[in-house]
Amino acid sequence: MAGTKGLEGIVATESSISSIIDDQLTYVGYTIDDLAENSSFEEVIFLLWNKRLPKEDELNALKKELADNMELPKEVIDHLKSYDLKTVHPMAALRTAVSMLGLYDEEADDMEEAANQRKAVRLQAKMPAIVAAFARIRQGLEPVAPRGDLSFAANFLFMLNDKAPESIEEEAINKALVLHADHELNASTFTARVCVATLSDIYSGITAAIGALKGPLHGGANERVMKMLTEIGDPDKALDYLKEKLANKEKIMGMGHRVYRHGDPRAKHLKKMSEHLTDLTGQSKWYDMSVQIEEYMKKEKGLPANVDFYSASVYHSLGIDHDLFTPIFAVSRVSGWLAHILEQYENNRLIRPRAEYVGPNTQSYVSIENR
Numbered sequence: 001m002a003g004t005k006g007l008e009g010i011v012a013t014e015s016s017i018s019s020i021i022d023d024q025l026t027y028v029g030y031t032i033d034d035l036a037e038n039s040s041f042e043e044v045i046f047l048l049w050n051k052r053l054p055k056e057d058e059l060n061a062l063k064k065e066l067a068d069n070m071e072l073p074k075e076v077i078d079h080l081k082s083y084d085l086k087t088v089h090p091m092a093a094l095r096t097a098v099s100m101l102g103l104y105d106e107e108a109d110d111m112e113e114a115a116n117q118r119k120a121v122r123l124q125a126k127m128p129a130i131v132a133a134f135a136r137i138r139q140g141l142e143p144v145a146p147r148g149d150l151s152f153a154a155n156f157l158f159m160l161n162d163k164a165p166e167s168i169e170e171e172a173i174n175k176a177l178v179l180h181a182d183h184e185l186n187a188s189t190f191t192a193r194v195c196v197a198t199l200s201d202i203y204s205g206i207t208a209a210i211g212a213l214k215g216p217l218h219g220g221a222n223e224r225v226m227k228m229l230t231e232i233g234d235p236d237k238a239l240d241y242l243k244e245k246l247a248n249k250e251k252i253m254g255m256g257h258r259v260y261r262h263g264d265p266r267a268k269h270l271k272k273m274s275e276h277l278t279d280l281t282g283q284s285k286w287y288d289m290s291v292q293i294e295e296y297m298k299k300e301k302g303l304p305a306n307v308d309f310y311s312a313s314v315y316h317s318l319g320i321d322h323d324l325f326t327p328i329f330a331v332s333r334v335s336g337w338l339a340h341i342l343e344q345y346e347n348n349r350l351i352r353p354r355a356e357y358v359g360p361n362t363q364s365y366v367s368i369e370n371r
């Protein structure tokens with residue numbers, strides 16, 4: 001029995017949600033380029049959950065349902081207020097708050113398909129509200145209630161800033177949400193599927209997935225990209241910084257990917273947005289620095305930028321706190337997690353691989369005084 005480290009190349013399930021073939025990403029057969037250029041995030045949610053694009057009335061109904069379900073239980077807000085707001089990372093707060101939502105959902109353990117679909121809407125709607133509420137509470141401000149007339153992307157920025165966004169800001173967040181929504185069997189999605197394959201509930205699956213996304217080798221990389229750019233500070237210093245990090249065998253955040261070998265098809269959309277937004281806000285240095293890093297890593301290491309790389313300078317240009325970058329990823333990816341959880345329930349079997357034992361051979365117990 002030979003293991004494959006990190007399960008590289010192992011096909012662990014069938015899925016009809018998204019695919020990566022020859023460096024091309026599609027959601028239910030629609031290319032990510034087509035969706036990034038044309039669709040709203042709400043359309044993508046519908047697509048992932050129903051495996052088809054919505055008609056106009058269906059899209060309007062989903063938009064309304066999402067806006068109607070964004071408000072958080074008072075207990076969750078009170079709980080967010082009780083954290084040590086100087087030290088708690090928003091991903092940890094999000095993980096805990098999502099788990100807590102399960103306590104206040106009467107249908108939490110109802111495994112009927114219709115109940116699971118209703119919970120999916122509630123979770124999708126409440127995730128941006130949790131992130132925005134946490135961000136406001138730690139500034140000493142009250143959470144802002146969502147507005148029924150705003151899109152999902154605009155509502156998130158509205159709840160965050162207590163101000164309706166400019167159309168360019170709404171467009172940028174909408175596109176980022178579309179680009180991050182699903183990605184085949186990435187680590188957090190796999191985590192969600194493993195969890196619910198025990199027939200545990202949706203809240204457990206999403207809580208587990210948030211924990212997996214938080215790590216720096218996965219969604220947590222986008223915050224670290226901005227940390228790196230800030231440390232470099234000036235495009236002229238980028239190459240020396242990279243050489244030193246690589247000489248010390250340190251990883252460069254936002255670079256490389258387990259599946260894409262020639263490039264992540266989502267990165268070019270974020271790169272274009274980064275160029276535009278950093279130019280508009282007079283902060284082109286973040287874009288220039290990012291381009292230098294990308295080119296050097298490609299040439300010297302053959303490693304292309306992944307989705308986390310340019311999203312950092314995009315979110316920074318929108319004035320978003322750096323530790324909220326990964327929570328924004330979660331606000332989008334929960335749509336994919338939910339699609340995979342529903343798909344797992346539809347055709348479930350416990351996920352239980354084997355480990356190759358490499359420890360000592362059979363030993364005889366030694367009493368404590370003789371060790």
Ligand SMILES: CC(=O)SCCNC(=O)CCNC(=O)[C@H](O)C(C)(C)COP(=O)(O)OP(=O)(O)OC[C@H]1O[C@@H](n2cnc3c(N)ncnc32)[C@H](O)[C@@H]1OP(=O)(O)O
Nearest residue numbers: 216217218219221250251252253254255256257258306308
């Ligand atoms: C949304 C997402 O999750 S996208 C990924 C976000 N994560 C990051 O950006 C973190 C940085 N990147 C990485 O750590 C990796 O590229 C991963 C985790 C994304 C993929 O990793 P894997 O397929 O497991 O590759 P692995 O980590 O085994 O690396 C293979 C080789 O490339 C090198 N390498 C891979 N990524 C990087 C990097 N970002 N910087 C420097 N070297 C790298 C490794 O050091 C290793 O070199 P070696 O063979 O000389 O030891």
Ligand SMILES: O=C([O-])CC(=O)C(=O)O
Nearest residue numbers: 182183185186187258307
């Ligand atoms: O697929 C992966 O391994 C990581 C990734 O890019 C994602 O989750 O978007």
